[in-house]
Amino acid sequence: MDSSTTLLLAAHGSRHPEGNDEIRRFAVEWRQRHPAWRIEVCFIEHADVLLAEGLQRAARGARRVLVIPLILNAAGHVKMELPAAMDAARAAHPEVSFHCARHLGMGREVFAVLQGQLEQLMKSLAMPDPQTTGVILLGRGSSDAGANGELAKLTRWVFEANEHELVELAFTGVTWPRLETVVQRQVRLGMTQLCIVPVYLFNGVLIERIKAQVERLQKQYPQIAFAAGSYFGFDQGVFELLDARVAGRDLPSGALLECDGCKYRQAAEAEHLHDHSHTISIANVHAHPHQEGRDDHHHAHI
Secondary structure, eight states: OOTTEEEEEEEOOOSSHHHHHHHHHHHHHHHHHOTTSEEEEEESSSSSSBHHHHHHHHHTTOSEEEEEEOOSSOBHIIIIIHHHHHHHHHHHOTTSEEEEOOOOOSSHHHHHHHHHHHHHHHHHTTSOOGGGEEEEEEEOOOSSHHHHHHHHHHHHHHHHHSOOSOEEEEESSSSSOBHHHHHHHHHHTTOSEEEEEEOOSSOOHHHHHHHHHHHHHHHHOTTSEEEEOOOOTTSHHHHHHHHHHHHHOOOSSOOOSTTTTOHHHHHHHHTTOOOTTOOOOHHHHHHOTTOTTSOOBOTTOO
């Protein structure tokens, strides 16, 4: 990594202060792995150092800034606010080139992390028969169908790689089905053990909510053995994925994400179409060539 390049981790930010503190500790650990790299941290919301200030800090003494969205799925914030912040930073610092890697996504690297989580949960249950052990991947849910579809893809990969009869997805909010509904269905279908695998990077309000939901479900179904995982931000696979983002990023064009410089995004901003609900019309989905199956996100991402 060129010493004139600053890496800027852009996390969503959480209303849970501990979640933001964990992201800062994550950055410290990543710096320890790469002591020659200059690594800064900022947040999209719910924190002290937001995008504008983070980009300004990263630009000091640098010729190149590479933003890395520390987000599994991205939609409104990454498609709209991050490109807008990058445009402002480019205007304020014309001597610095700004670039952005893709968000972490739901690819094979994240699948490997979830597979490791599932294997640990099965061990905690003393390796029961997978045919009677249901698996539930639990994501946060988005108003952007692409984000939910990415988790559905990951769910299918888990099914293909294992021998569980039931591998389903559930969401903590925004969309359906919710965890309680899927647990009820799997119990009715004869599962005697349930592995719940949260698809979350770091701690936050929703992780605490999941813990409370699982405790309630354990009381509601005392005959079922539950094993629930947690967030996986400090997993070795996440660090390796970030390293790959840095090593594999081609920087000649100055482009950001697919939506950087996109005329559809710019038209939406001009008409003030973006709001924090992240809802989109069917017409907008078909009008935007980058929308389907790409960066997807909803509030409270960590």
